[in-house]
Amino acid sequence: GFIVGDADTNNNAILQKQILFMTIDTQGNAADFGFDFNIYTGRGAAASDATYIVAGGGIVPSGLGDVNQGSSDEVRSLGYFGAMTGSSASSFGNLGVARPYLSACSNETRAVFMGGEGNNLNGQPNSDYMLEDIETITVATPGNATDFGDLRRKRSRVGAACNTTHGIAAGGEGQPGVVHVFQ
Numbered sequence: 001g002f003i004v005g006d007a008d009t010n011n012n013a014i015l016q017k018q019i020l021f022m023t024i025d026t027q028g029n030a031a032d033f034g035f036d037f038n039i040y041t042g043r044g045a046a047a048s049d050a051t052y053i054v055a056g057g058g059i060v061p062s063g064l065g066d067v068n069q070g071s072s073d074e075v076r077s078l079g080y081f082g083a084m085t086g087s088s089a090s091s092f093g094n095l096g097v098a099r100p101y102l103s104a105c106s107n108e109t110r111a112v113f114m115g116g117e118g119n120n121l122n123g124q125p126n127s128d129y130m131l132e133d134i135e136t137i138t139v140a141t142p143g144n145a146t147d148f149g150d151l152r153r154k155r156s157r158v159g160a161a162c163n164t165t166h167g168i169a170a171g172g173e174g175q176p177g178v179v180h181v182f183q
Helices: none
Strands: 002-004 019-021 045-048 052-056 077-082 090-094 103-106 110-114 133-138 146-150 159-162 167-170
Touching (some): 045 110, 052 090, 103 167
Antiparallel strands (some): 052 077
């Protein structure tokens, strides 16, 4: 298992590029994987197939790393690395919208990135900042994410899980001040 980037505050850029790993079938602490990620991924999301880990989105310390037009801290870049090789991380592509607090899940072919917060959309302030966007990538093929649809509601910090066929998104945080009617 891998932890890519730390959800630390904007004050610690070093931890936001760190990659940790653990052997899931052996009890113990996470250890440094041996190299840092190529982008800042604090409060980002990651997904994988049997070979590669793709991570991105998130937030960076102000003025550092990948910034969207006019945004001082939201990441839209995706990066990837080989899970078994320990080789350095490379650029994968971009999400359509720069955003922290997004979620991701994947099967052995496709990954989806969903929800999040987008305070600046294409350089424009966004007062309705929760996002419902779902974007997809093919994990083995670097490139930009493409539109896959929308969550039923605008959400960030969603719990997500996938099997080989279906993905599920649950919980999370909704837009403050917005009332959702459930049927």
